[in-house]
Amino acid sequence: xxxxxxxxxxxxxxxxxxxxxxxxxxxxxxxxxxxxxxxxxxxxxxxxxxxxxxxxxxxxxxxxxxxxxxxxxxxxxxxxxxxxxxxxxxxxxxxxxxxxxxxxxxxxxxxxxxxxxxxxxxxxxxxxxxxxxxxxxxxxxxxxxxxxxxxxxxxxxxxxxxxxxxxxxxxxxxxxxxxxxxxxxxxxxxxxxxxxxxxxxxxxxxxxxxxxxxxxxxxxxxxxxxxxxxxxxxxxxxxxxxxxxxxxxxxxxxxxxxxxxxxxxxxxxxxxxxxxxxxxxxxxxxxxxxxxxxxxxxxxxxxxxxxxxxxxxxxxxxxxxxxxxxxxxxxxxxxxxxxxxxxxxxxxxxxxxxxxxxxxxxxxxxxxxxxxxxxxxxxxxxxxxxxxxxxxxxxxxxxxxxxxxxxxxxxxxxxxxxxxxxxxxxxxxxxxxxxxxxxxxxxxxxxxxxxxxxxxxxxxxxxxxxxxxxxxxxxxxxxxxxxxxxxxxxxxxxxxxxxxxxxxxxxxxxxxxxxxxxxxxxxxxxxxxxxxxxxxxxxxxxxxxxxxxx
Numbered sequence: 240x241x242x243x244x245x246x247x248x249x250x251x252x253x254x255x256x257x258x259x260x261x262x263x264x265x266x267x268x269x270x271x272x273x274x275x276x277x278x279x280x281x282x283x284x285x286x287x288x289x290x291x292x293x294x295x296x297x298x299x300x301x302x303x304x305x306x307x308x309x310x311x312x313x314x315x316x317x318x319x320x321x322x323x324x325x326x327x328x329x330x331x332x333x334x335x336x337x338x339x340x341x342x343x344x345x346x347x348x349x350x351x352x353x354x355x356x357x358x359x360x361x362x363x364x365x366x367x368x369x370x371x372x373x374x375x376x377x378x379x380x381x382x383x384x385x386x387x388x389x390x391x392x393x394x395x396x397x398x399x400x401x402x403x404x405x406x407x408x409x410x411x412x413x414x415x416x417x418x419x420x421x422x423x424x425x426x427x428x429x430x431x432x433x434x435x436x437x438x439x440x441x442x443x444x445x446x447x448x449x450x451x452x453x454x455x456x457x458x459x460x461x462x463x464x465x466x467x468x469x470x471x472x473x474x475x476x477x478x479x480x481x482x483x484x485x486x487x488x489x490x491x492x493x494x495x496x497x498x499x500x501x502x503x504x505x506x507x508x509x510x511x512x513x514x515x516x517x518x519x520x521x522x523x524x525x526x527x528x529x530x531x532x533x534x535x536x537x538x539x540x541x542x543x544x545x546x547x548x549x550x551x552x553x554x555x556x557x558x559x560x561x562x563x564x565x566x567x568x569x570x571x572x573x574x575x576x577x578x579x580x581x582x583x584x585x586x587x588x589x590x591x592x593x594x595x596x597x598x599x600x601x602x603x604x605x606x607x608x609x610x611x612x613x614x615x616x617x618x619x620x621x622x623x624x625x626x627x628x629x630x631x632x633x634x635x636x637x638x639x640x641x642x643x644x645x646x647x648x649x650x651x652x653x654x655x656x657x658x659x660x661x662x663x664x665x666x667x668x669x670x671x672x673x674x675x676x677x678x679x680x681x682x683x684x685x686x687x688x689x690x691x692x693x694x695x696x697x698x699x700x701x702x703x704x705x706x707x708x709x710x711x712x713x714x715x716x717x718x719x720x721x722x723x724x725x726x727x728x729x730x731x732x733x734x735x736x737x738x739x740x741x742x743x744x745x746x747x748x749x750x751x752x753x754x755x756x757x758x759x760x761x762x763x764x765x766x767x768x769x770x771x772x773x774x775x776x777x778x779x780x781x782x783x784x785x786x787x788x789x
Contacts, residue, residue, distance in 0.1 A: 273607045277769065280605045284598055284762050286754035289652075292321075292594030296568075297586035297748045304585060305572025306341065306545035306620045314568050315546060318618055321597050322550040326604040330549035330615050331637050337547040339620055339631045340481035342372065347537040348474065352454075352494070354383060355507040355530040359500050365454070366473040367494030369536045371486035376538070378452050378492050380531040381409040385505075387519030388413050389441045389453070394785070395427055403525040406449035409492075409532040411501070412441050413519060415461035419693065420520035432695035433785050434707075436461075439625075439698070442493045452492035452532060456501040463694035469495050478624035480631055481542060492536060504528070545569075547628050548618040549637055552603050554772065556611040561638045562772045563615045564599060564764075565629060565701045566592035566649045567622030571742060586748040587737055591652035593618060595761045602765050610772035612644060619701055622650075623742075629701035633708050640705075640789075645671055645771050645778050646712040647764055648702035653717030653756035655733055656726035660687040660718030661763065665697030668784045669711040671767070678766040682759055687718050709788035711778040713767065717756040729753055 295301075295317065302310035319335045329335045346368045352359045359365040369376045387399040389412030397417065416436035418427030427433050434440050438455055445453040459465050473495060479486070496504070498512075505512040508528040518524055548568065554560065570585025584590075596616050603614050615638065619628030636643070661679050663672060666688040679686055689696060697703065702712035721727040733752070740746040771778065780786050 276605075276607045280602050281762055281765065283605065284602055284758060284765060286758045288598050288601070289591070289594045289757050289761060290752070290754045292597050293586060293590045293754075294748045296590040296593055297584040297746075299582055299584070301584075303572040303583040304568060304570045306569050306624070307543040308572055310572060311545060311569075311620070315548060318548050318568065318593070318597070319550075322548075322600055322616065325601040327550035327552050327600050327616060330551035335548055335550055337549055337632065337635075337637060339545045339547055339628055341543050341545055341621060341624070341627065342479050342481045343476050343541045343543065344368065344370070344372075344479065345476045345539040346474075347539070350534055350536060352496070353531075353533045354504050357503060357507060359496065362470040362474055364497040364500040365494060366470060367454075367492050367534055367536055368473065368477055369486070369492055369538060370479050370489040371491060372540055373485075374538055374540070376491045376536040378409065378532060378534045378536075380533055381407065381451050383409045383411060383528040383530050383532050385510075385515060385519075385526050385528055386410045386412050387524035388415070388417050388435070389444060389455075390416060390435045391444055391448075392427075392433075392435050392785075397427075398523050399519075399525055400444075400448050401523055403527075405445070407451050409452040409454065410445050410450045411454050411456060411496070411504070411528070412445075413461070413516060414438065414455050414458060415693075417520055419461045420516075426520070428783070431692040432698075434695075434698055435785070437695055437698045442490060446488060446490045450490050452494070452534075453490050454494045454496045456498060457495050458498050461693075463691065466497055478621060478627060480627055492534060494534075504530075545620040545628070547620055547632055549615060549632075550600065551613055551615045552600070552609065554611050554613040555609040558613050560612040560642050560644050561615045562610075562612055562644050562647070562768050563617050563638070563705075564596055564647050564649065564768060565617045565619060565705075566596045567620070567628065567701055568593050568618045569620050569623055569628070571623060574744075577744070580744045583742070583744055584747045586746050587654060588651040588741065588746060589622070589649075590748070591654060591757055592649035595649045595652055595757065595764070598761055599765050599768070603769075610769060612772040614768060614772055622701055626699075626701055626704055629704035633704040640708050640710055643705070643710050645768075646702050646705040646710050647671075647768055648700055648712065648714045649716075649761075649764065650700045650714070653760055654737065654752045654754065655717070655721075655730045655756060656753040657722040657755045657759055658684065658717040659720040659722055660685050661715055661760075662687055662689045662718040664689045664714040666692070667781055668697070668706075668786070669713070669778055669780050671711050671713040671771075671778045674767045674770050674778075675713060675715055675763070677770065678763045681766065682763060684759075687720075690719060706786045709780075709786055711780055715764075716760050726753070
């Protein structure tokens with residue numbers, strides 16, 4: 240591509256020199272338009288490039304890419320070198336970096352939760368922690384209230400908080416949203432989870448309402464994961480962003496209780512848990528349990544600094560308007576207590592998405608006609624710790640959010656081979672899907688809904704941080720219908736490894752991985768961003784979405 244550009248430049252220069260040498264006095268004509276080479280650039284996105292970036296980023300040399308470690312330094316050096324090489328410029332003034340202040344809080348595991356006359360053990364049937372920057376949080380004799388799904392959603396005419404003051408109280412809420420109990424779609428969005436079903440929302444809303452503590456009742460089906468995930472994920476070091484108020488605006492205690500614990504707690508209050516669940520699914524609901532909660536959370540606190548990477552290709556006509564691509568560079572680092580392999584290489588999650596961003600940056604740079612709007616690459620830190628890097632960016636944007644036209648996210652790309660379909664995560668949320676449909680049609684594929692809309696995957700990757708602030712955000716990748724029988728056989732074999740190695744040390748680069756699906760999806764999302772960057776239109780949320788531009 241670069242050779243073609245230089246040839247065009249040399250040819251134009253030679254023509255101008257020839258006219259000057261003849262002393263010709265003919266009227267000046269308009270400079271010839273540079274040929275649009277979109278098709279050539281689109282076709283130049285290669286599996287080999289994507290494979291090579293993935294292999295390097297997930298090598299042992301990068302030590303699992305844990306934030307604030309030597310692995311971060313190596314990762315940032317590689318990313319900025321590659322982005323500079325293809326012509327992207329520092330996007331944060333004269334820097335490629337945006338510092339992100341992180342706080343690591345580790346709760347002492349010797350806690351017990353008392354509700355009524357019974358106590359519940361850490362990790363066995365409860366977990367608890369605090370986002371407040373204090374060495375000890377003491378919840379003592381706090382009144383307990385069951386608050387249904389813990390949802391305040393005016394657009395659905397639903398407010399579990401409407402008939403009760405929860406200030407200073409402990410709230411017990413159900414996981415997921417009311418639509419889960421009404422899969423036919425009578426409530427909320429039926430079996431498709433909304434943000435109101437995510438545990439993050441429940442803690443946030445309870446904080447806004449002034450509660451002192453929140454415990455979510457875990458049940459495997461509506462949560463889409465077992466109790467072991469809760470016990471392992473919410474114990475040990477927990478990361479959050481450093482906040483100006485040192486976490487004072489958060490509830491003092493955030494936790495989970497198992498279903499078994501909930502059944503006993505409700506029985507002690509003279510109530511049937513399943514009966515109360517049914518009431519909670521019929522409309523806004525709250526009921527005092529007439530018992531007290533007590534727990535002491537002791538914190539070990541450590542602060543550190545990590546970095547988002549932000550690089551920009553300035554637009555030719557409206558450089559202040561940006562299309563922002565996201566991927567997360569981080570993974571889980573290494574565990575030196577393990578025997579044998581200690582490095583969580585994170586090849587699939589998310590060296591593949593980071594590789595796609597680098598390949599896409601090269602493609603945009605190779606265009607003869609630069610997009611009218613700017614295109615920026617935001618490669619974020621601490622996604623594995625709860626979308627912290629993208630959350631920090633959305634709260635402290637380098638590009639004003641009212642100048643951010645759209646976000647396109649890439650996370651754990653499709654290494655299972657080419658597909659006939661493209662799965663849209665959170666299908667129907669915005670008209671970005673019309674741009675996506677055009678790009679998919681070029682490839683002879685069709686759009687489908689994600690396999691498990693009830694799992695709330697839309698709320699679990701970095702695009703969600705933009706969506707919360709009203710920026711239309713797209714997350715889509717190859718679906719589940721393989722292109723042919725050979726790919727179907729490969730997919731069955733490889734998917735066992737992909738699923739089994741999620742967040743394990745065996746998520747390593749493999750030479751036999753088929754990057755054909757990664758290539759197709761990268762080309763597809765390149766075209767989506769290209770069209771938006773050259774459009775005068777501003778994508779909008781659908782009327783049924785819970786997000787709107789703020």
